[in-house]
Amino acid sequence: MTGSMVSIGECMVEMAPTQDGLYSRGFAGDTFNTAWYLARLMPEGTTVDYYTAVGTDGLSDRMIAFMGDGGVGTSHIRRLSDRTVGLYMIELANGERSFIYWRGTSAAKRLASDRAALAEALVGRSLVLFSGITMAIIDAEDRDAFLSALQTARGNGATIVFDPNMRARLWPDAQTMRDTITAAASVADIVLPSFDEDQREFGDTDPQATIARYRALGVGCVVVKNGAGVVYAQDGDEMATFEPVAVKNVVDTTAAGDSFNAGFIAARLGGAGLRISIEKGSRLAAQVVQKRGALVDIAD
Numbered sequence: 001m002t003g004s005m006v007s008i009g010e011c012m013v014e015m016a017p018t019q020d021g022l023y024s025r026g027f028a029g030d031t032f033n034t035a036w037y038l039a040r041l042m043p044e045g046t047t048v049d050y051y052t053a054v055g056t057d058g059l060s061d062r063m064i065a066f067m068g069d070g071g072v073g074t075s076h077i078r079r080l081s082d083r084t085v086g087l088y089m090i091e092l093a094n095g096e097r098s099f100i101y102w103r104g105t106s107a108a109k110r111l112a113s114d115r116a117a118l119a120e121a122l123v124g125r126s127l128v129l130f131s132g133i134t135m136a137i138i139d140a141e142d143r144d145a146f147l148s149a150l151q152t153a154r155g156n157g158a159t160i161v162f163d164p165n166m167r168a169r170l171w172p173d174a175q176t177m178r179d180t181i182t183a184a185a186s187v188a189d190i191v192l193p194s195f196d197e198d199q200r201e202f203g204d205t206d207p208q209a210t211i212a213r214y215r216a217l218g219v220g221c222v223v224v225k226n227g228a229g230v231v232y233a234q235d236g237d238e239m240a241t242f243e244p245v246a247v248k249n250v251v252d253t254t255a256a257g258d259s260f261n262a263g264f265i266a267a268r269l270g271g272a273g274l275r276i277s278i279e280k281g282s283r284l285a286a287q288v289v290q291k292r293g294a295l296v297d298i299a300d
């Protein structure tokens with residue numbers, strides 16, 4: 001199968017502690033992580049692009065080069081001379097990881113401000129992926145136009161995939177977050193939430209309630225991830241559950257959901273059934289949580 005995919009959002013510089021105040025630099029971000037894994041999983045001939053905005057400085061150049069090295073296409077990425085990329089540092093205290101972010105003025109906030117560039121990046125796509133973090137970080141006045149552009153892509157045949165990825169600290173208030181997440185899910189064909197977030201933010205009592213809430217918006221396929229718990233899904237009239245393989249040595253759950261999304265999408269587009277596609281996503285995520293970092297080498 002060939003096709004043309006684009007994932008849209010923010011990739012950031014990651015500073016991860018190594019030893020004695022030293023850090024190693026990486027690049028990561030939810031929608032980028034999914035694109036990076038998709039580039040590994042999709043058959044030859046499939047285009048997997050990332051769409052964002054970065055600066056024109058050397059660090060932005062290195063981020064773009066890193067994406068290209070991972071097989072992710074960068075030709076549509078906007079370059080803004082007055083901005084640069086966002087950054088986060090991982091802090092380790094007594095074995096607990098915490099994250100500190102510098103992203104308030106990042107170039108990616110403006111990824112939807114050039115309507116023509118956005119429309120151009122969406123032309124001819126078979127699949128478009130975005131997340132609640134994409135919606136949170138883009139300038140608020142661009143959100144409606146961004147969703148309209150996705151609607152147009154959908155009308156032109158693209159499957160729209162949305163991961164709600166709700167991060168309260170990126171939003172001015174909980175109601176704005178819920179309203180925007182609901183509007184974003186309404187333009188999607190596939191929604192891939194994580195139950196703990198939907199329980200917390202929408203008060204869903206169980207994964208079936210999460211499925212019902214998104215399906216009521218017209219979403220055809222909903223797959224509810226749930227950490228080590230059972231995944232529940234419905235696509236049209238087909239329902240499925242899958243219990244992830246137990247992982248004894250969980251090292252770092254960063255990008256568990258992002259990699260699951262890639263494994264699920266690749267399998268589903270390849271013609272696999274709903275349950276098998278969930279299994280593929282879970283097996284990939286199980287590999288990812290056993291290694292440190294968002295982007296890890298995976299077995300075939």
Ligand code: AMP
Pocket residue numbers: 194195225226227228231244245246247250253256257260281282283285286289
């Ligand atoms: P989450 O977004 O945390 O719900 O996780 C996404 C997916 O990663 C889950 O559906 C599982 O397939 C996998 N996963 C996350 N945490 C674990 C864990 N502790 N053990 C096994 N699989 C996990």
